[in-house]
Amino acid sequence: MTACRVCGTYIASPTYEVPAPALTSIMTLLDAPTRVFVCADCGHAQSDDIPDIQAFYDTGYRISLNSEDHDQIFAVAADGTITYRTDHQAALSLRLLELPKNASILDYGAAKADTLRKMTVARSDLRPHVFDVSSDYAAAWQGWVPEAAQATYSVPENWKRTFDVVMSHFVIEHVADPVGFMRDVRDLLRPGGTFLFSVPDVAGNPGDMAVADHLNHFSQASISHALASAGFEVQAVDNTSFPGAFFVVARRVEEAVETTAPAAAATDAAKKAHEICAFWDQASETLKGGAERYARRKVAIYGAGFYGSWIYGRIGEAVDVVAFLDRNENMKGAMHFGIPVLPPEDLPAEAEALFVGLNPLKARAAIAAQPWLQRAGLDHVWL
Numbered sequence: 001m002t003a004c005r006v007c008g009t010y011i012a013s014p015t016y017e018v019p020a021p022a023l024t025s026i027m028t029l030l031d032a033p034t035r036v037f038v039c040a041d042c043g044h045a046q047s048d049d050i051p052d053i054q055a056f057y058d059t060g061y062r063i064s065l066n067s068e069d070h071d072q073i074f075a076v077a078a079d080g081t082i083t084y085r086t087d088h089q090a091a092l093s094l095r096l097l098e099l100p101k102n103a104s105i106l107d108y109g110a111a112k113a114d115t116l117r118k119m120t121v122a123r124s125d126l127r128p129h130v131f132d133v134s135s136d137y138a139a140a141w142q143g144w145v146p147e148a149a150q151a152t153y154s155v156p157e158n159w160k161r162t163f164d165v166v167m168s169h170f171v172i173e174h175v176a177d178p179v180g181f182m183r184d185v186r187d188l189l190r191p192g193g194t195f196l197f198s199v200p201d202v203a204g205n206p207g208d209m210a211v212a213d214h215l216n217h218f219s220q221a222s223i224s225h226a227l228a229s230a231g232f233e234v235q236a237v238d239n240t241s242f243p244g245a246f247f248v249v250a251r252r253v254e255e256a257v258e259t260t261a262p263a264a265a266a267t268d269a270a271k272k273a274h275e276i277c278a279f280w281d282q283a284s285e286t287l288k289g290g291a292e293r294y295a296r297r298k299v300a301i302y303g304a305g306f307y308g309s310w311i312y313g314r315i316g317e318a319v320d321v322v323a324f325l326d327r328n329e330n331m332k333g334a335m336h337f338g339i340p341v342l343p344p345e346d347l348p349a350e351a352e353a354l355f356v357g358l359n360p361l362k363a364r365a366a367i368a369a370q371p372w373l374q375r376a377g378l379d380h381v382w383l
């Protein structure tokens, strides 16, 4: 039994439960089971707390820290033009926010704050502030955020009720108490100030349900409920501009807000969450069978991203994984869990089976398009 992180309702039993290892969003394995609980009352889905959460974010979680230019690719256009994730986030944030001239804006859970930095390039009048629960990122803030506008571990008391805008990109999915987090943000905003945040949309990206350090898997219904409980009025929920994510704009209000989301919306969200959990249950069973069939034999995994890493976590001890195959040029020559990442056409001849670690909605077409993966005697194992 557990309490819903959004509405507090008791949830009797998990909808999804698999034994260790669990996989984190930064592709590390944790020695802990994965359990997902679905709240029928508000449509929220949630995972268990991860062990030693503070140390994980303080020193263990270093996203995009390796080089100044490292960024995740958001999209590649037909002509080969690459859009990076933080460029897209910055443009989208500027479009969703109606920022007054000289607005004070705080990036809360900023990490390197690339999104805010890019916003200030487009809007030099903005007054940027940053906060994170780690000091790892301070070097990335130097030169464009004034010293007095930087905070680590705790927020200065005199920042309260001052900001025109607080934004938080891909942070709230990680926090154990999302409503408490939103209340803290509200305290930092001036009355009428705006909160912009992004979180994964599990319905648009089912892989999110199995990410161990994503403690929250929001639906539109649970977002509305959480914001109302924290003293915000929802202004916009955009789940199309960034596929697989919600971008949400809300306003700090002084009067109480009705917290009850429409029952039908919560019921639909809970139903969708159950379907996604059923998919992962099925995938676990499939891999159990695959691992038994190929015990101690040589196999390859297609995809070194989340799905492929998740497969590795389930079969890596039972079979001999000789390679990850991945089309991503940036991964060429890399090692993942101590195993080489190769271009797909370099599939090692000794591999007897290929475990396909791609979004299941796109997997079959992607594999069918590559003749070198159709070798006689090579078995495909699908999620």
Ligand SMILES: [Zn+2]
Pocket (backbone or CB within 6 Å): 004, 005, 006, 007, 008, 009, 039, 040, 041, 042, 043, 044
């Ligand atoms: Zn709930």
